[in-house]
Amino acid sequence: MPHPLTRRDLLTGSLGLGAAALLGGCTPTATAPPTSAIGVPPTPSLGRPAVTAVLRPGESPVDLGGIIARTWCYDGRVPGTLLRAKAGDVVQVRVHNALPVETSVHWHGIALHNAADGVPGLTQDAIAAGADYTYTFTAPDPGTYFFHPHSGVQIDRGLYAPLVIDDPAEPGAYDHEWxxxxxxxxxxxxxxxxxxxxxxxxxxxxxxxxxxxxxxxxxxxxxxxxxxxxxxxxxxxxxxxxxxxxxxxxxxxxxxxxxxxxxxxxxxxxxxxxxxxxxxxxxxxxxxxxxxxxxxxxxxxxxxxxxxxxxxxxxxxxxxxxxxxxxxxxxxxxxxxxxxxxxxxxxxxxxxxxxxxxATLMPAESARLPGREPDQVEQVTLNGQMRPYAWGMNGTTFGSDTPIRTSAGRRLRLQMTNMTMMAHPMHIHGHTWSMPGNGGLRKDTVLVLPMQTVTADLQADNPGRWAYHCHNIYHAEIGMMTTLQY
Ligand SMILES: [Cu+2]
The missing domain is CATH 2.60.40.420 (Cupredoxins -  blue copper proteins)
Incomplete structure (x- = not known):
């Protein structure tokens, strides 16, 4: 028998009560593509891949340590196998979707070209059950990343794996890497x-x-x-x-x-x-x-x-x-x-x-973007509450949202104000923010605390249609997402 999991279950035991009355007249699903005049830029020619891999999302039992869970994961493992490349390498990953449903793969944190970003309805069509799809991209910046589907709440199953981009100039002053x-x-x-x-x-x-x-x-x-x-x-x-x-x-x-x-x-x-x-x-x-x-x-x-x-x-x-x-x-x-x-x-x-x-760290000198005043400032509010369950941005939910538009070459400032009583880890695709309040700290995911305003700049140097959302996947799916387009 399923165990009640949600906080409202635990607090009130009234899950689902009053739902019909609270639904608005227009509630587009979180996967509806926004209307947009901006297309996905064509895939650049990238040359021969230095790293190739095959990824098989599928259904499998996994041993969590004496607890066997039947789940969806990559190649029968949780986490999936580490994918590793050097900065600048062309990476090619063929996905064979053995799931009973469609899926996608998003390369979280990587400033890759837009068509490889893995967001169905925005940058590609979803990979149908049984279908193959190949992602080819260059990972320009070294660091610790991961990949996961951008399809429904699939990340909350076992569909995730680490992605490490090595720095050829890294001194490597350590004995072990875990x-x-x-x-x-x-x-x-x-x-x-x-x-x-x-x-x-x-x-x-x-x-x-x-x-x-x-x-x-x-x-x-x-x-x-x-x-x-x-x-x-x-x-x-x-x-x-x-x-x-x-x-x-x-x-x-x-x-x-x-x-x-x-x-x-x-x-x-x-x-x-x-x-x-x-x-x-x-x-x-x-x-x-x-x-x-x-x-x-x-x-x-x-x-x-x-x-x-x-x-x-x-x-x-x-x-x-x-x-x-x-x-x-x-x-x-x-x-x-x-x-x-x-x-x-x-x-x-x-x-x-x-x-x-x-978010209180300061960047290394090598990580700083060249200092520059913003050309454009956009106010972003984070909205919603637990009861009735609703999360959104700028007073609306994804599908009814207005994309944030900028132009290539601009320095764009996002001022995110959290109007809710919950902390939200906000994530931008295709870019890494520079946080002016912290000397230009670079982040692609920043926790915005209740009632806090966080300022995040980005250099518009990677045109396309980019998702911008809360990384609490239930918040994102319920509507706490918009896009940045240029
Ligand atoms: Cu959130």
């Missing part, structure tokens, strides 16, 4: 993501332009200093596809340095991350280098990535990804010597020592 993907998990063990989305849709309300006066959606599942950060209580939280009772183990020698690339592939969970008895030096976020900062804990929102360097002690240490505002956590172990395994619910004190928000 790639860790964080996730929240229900598929095959609780409600399916599509059922959760259907329940949200059934009670969908409307977003209003401007201030949300209905505060009934505030509160939340737990207490986080960030406010309300998640809607869904998941049965499990995973690191590299494993539950905390059967964690992945990373082995090294005491005193060695590890570069840890962390990717939050969760649909609805912001993680607070720490390593027992260790400090972490943050070196990159969303692929781009930052002025190094040492911290004992950090927040990682959906779609964000962070690279840290850690000098390892002697023993067995928990790397914990606490599901912020929820009950539960992901766990991996670092083993450099003797010691017993920590309990699945281990709570290192580092978790509570001033977690770093990645």
């Amino acid at each position: 790639v860790l993907v964080l996730d929240d998990w229900t598929d095959g063990v609780g409600s399916s993501p599509d059922d959760i989305l259907a329940a949200f849709r059934a009670e969908r309300g409307t977003v209003s332009d401007g201030m949300n006066h209905d505060m009934s959606g505030m509160g939340g599942m737990g207490d986080s200093p960030l406010g309300d950060v998640g809607d869904i209580a998941y049965p499990h939280y995973l690191i590299n596809g494993r539950v905390p009772a059967a964690p992945s183990t990373l082995t090294a020698k005491p005193g060695q340095r590890a570069r840890i690339r962390l990717i939050n592939a969760a649909a609805d969970t912001l993680f607070r991350l720490a390593i027992g008895e260790h400090a972490m030096t943050v070196t990159h976020t969303d692929g781009f280098p930052v002025q190094p900062v040492e911290t004992r804990a950090l927040y990682l929102a959906q779609g964000e990535r962070v690279d840290v360097l850690v000098t390892l002690g002697d023993g067995v240490f928990p790397l914990v990804a606490h599901a912020e505002g929820k009950d539960g956590q992901g766990l991996a172990l670092i083993r450099t010597g003797a010691g017993s395994r920590p309990a699945a619910d281990v709570h290192p004190s580092e978790l509570d020592s001033g977690p770093l928000l990645l």
Whole structure:
């Protein structure tokens, strides 16, 4: 019997109540293509691929660590196999869709040409069940990325995998490199993501332009200093596809340095991350280098990535990804010597020592865009509430939205004001923002806290039709998405 998962279930037990009365007269689906005079630029000629891969999204049982879940994933694995290339390489990936439904692949964070961006209805037709589709693109910037479908809530199944673009000039001053993907998990063990989305849709309300006066959606599942950060209580939280009772183990020698690339592939969970008895030096976020900062804990929102360097002690240490505002956590172990395994619910004190928000970092000199005043400023509001479930941008939902338009060569400033009581990780496709409030910090996914205004600039140097949305996938699907077009 499906377990009730949503927060309104937990709080009110009234999921779905009153849904029909709250539906507006015009509720286009989130996949309706916007009317637009701007087309997708033709695929550039890219030359011979340096890296080729075949990707098979399909249905498969996966072992999450003693828990077998039947799910959708890439090549029978969760996460999918790491894809790796050098900056500037031409990457060619043939997708064979073995799913019973259509899909797509979005290369999250990569400033690739528009036709390869993987957004059905915007940059391509969806890949039909049984069909093949080939993505060919150049990845210009080194860093930690990932890929996932841009089709419904498929990312909340097992369809995600890390993507690392290496820097040929990287000094590589570390002994180990570990790639860790964080996730929240229900598929095959609780409600399916599509059922959760259907329940949200059934009670969908409307977003209003401007201030949300209905505060009934505030509160939340737990207490986080960030406010309300998640809607869904998941049965499990995973690191590299494993539950905390059967964690992945990373082995090294005491005193060695590890570069840890962390990717939050969760649909609805912001993680607070720490390593027992260790400090972490943050070196990159969303692929781009930052002025190094040492911290004992950090927040990682959906779609964000962070690279840290850690000098390892002697023993067995928990790397914990606490599901912020929820009950539960992901766990991996670092083993450099003797010691017993920590309990699945281990709570290192580092978790509570001033977690770093990645949006407060400063960029490395090499990551800065040339300084420039904006040619165009656009105000963007984030709207919505939990009850009735509705999320949007600029007072409307995707499909009824007006695309943001600019021109090639412009410096565009987006001023995002969050009018809701929930934090939203906002993601731009095809570009990496420069955050003027932080010396030009580069981010493609930035957490906008309740009632906060975040300013993000971009250089319009990659024409096309680009998705711009909340990376809480349920928010995006319900309508918290628009496009940037030029
Ligand atoms: Cu959101």
